Amino acid sequence: MIRKYFVTGLLILVPLAITLWVVNLIIGTMDQSLLLLPARWRPEVLFGFAIPGLGTILTLLIIFFTGLATRNFVGNHVVIWWERLLTRIPVVNSIYSSVKQVSDTLLSSSGNAFRKAVLVEYPRRGSWTIAFLTGVPGGDVRNHLTGDFISIYVPTTPNPTSGFFLMVPRNETIELDMTVDAALKYIVSMGVVAPEHFEKKIIIDPAKVVS
Template sequence: MRKYFVTGLLILVPLAITLWVLNLIVSTMDQSLLLLPARWRPEAVFGFAIPGLGTILTLLVIFLTGLATRNFIGKRVVLVWEAVLRRIPVFNTIYSSVKQVSDTLFSSSGNAFRKALLVQYPRQGSWTIAFLTGTPGGDVCNHLTGDYVSLYVPTTPNPTSGFFLMVPRADTIELDMTVDEALKYIVSMGVVTPDHFDKSNIIDPKKVPDPKQ
């Protein structure tokens, strides 16, 4: 009975968590319908709410915003808009910081979180997986000698928290592993290995000859 119960958990728990996350995302994005006038909302037009309609509206607005800002006029409007936002106290600090991070993470030309690296942490001889976020900048460069890289070391099993490190590039090893595979490996605490992982390189301690013999 215990085996059957565990098997049921292995099937239902991932499904329940997936549905919960999707419901959270859809319900959050559906809040965009509140921006519409009351007479245009589904409750007023059809007499009942339509789940997911706000999600479609949100994705459409994001797509149209990107489409509109790709041309010359749209870029000029964005520049003027950002210049106005930068003149607003407090708001300027928050907006500039968030924009800088988002430009780094989502830029197609950037390398942030595009490489998984092996690094010794928290001590020599202890290895963990980190993600490349760039290279040190600002006044930090004046105090570091040599080729350094910036890393994000996530915690397990919650990768949203972690540590920011700046280490010599020579002390890191680039992994033949995608960011998604590395995240799965970290979240599962090493249980879920990448599909292309070569297990033939693992040495079985039972097959290692005893040096005393």
């Protein structure tokens, strides 16, 4: 009986503790934006104590007004000039270009990354895992692949931020009828939180039914 109560308590407190830890980590990181302010304008100097979350508000405002400023003609040209400057700096050029391509793919509303969850045999035949469609092979890679290949990302469990990038034949994957969010929950929970079951509906054409 004691073990039962202990396990019940863990099931309630562990998700709560992890959620609070992640939220605290995010807020703590975003609060670092206060370091951009002059020392005399920081809450520790103005009020005599730190105000948690104030840096988060400042970060969100910076992101919002940056997006707002770059939507007009002048702001757009400033961004173009800034990117041209960065592309002329060695090392910085390769890092910035790579990060920008990834962020444009993931965050852009027109991007196609992580839009579909697929089932693939990995890491061996007969062993299946969930992966995410990221696109198709490009560049010189395409010249060395025969057939219809797709690019997929196979996340690790329970940390989906690390994983493996694979290029596999399209006919060796199975497109799943589940959202990316549901697939991520399934992966992070190590299969404990199973997605809802979708039964395929068979549509019968009355015209083909022979009475």
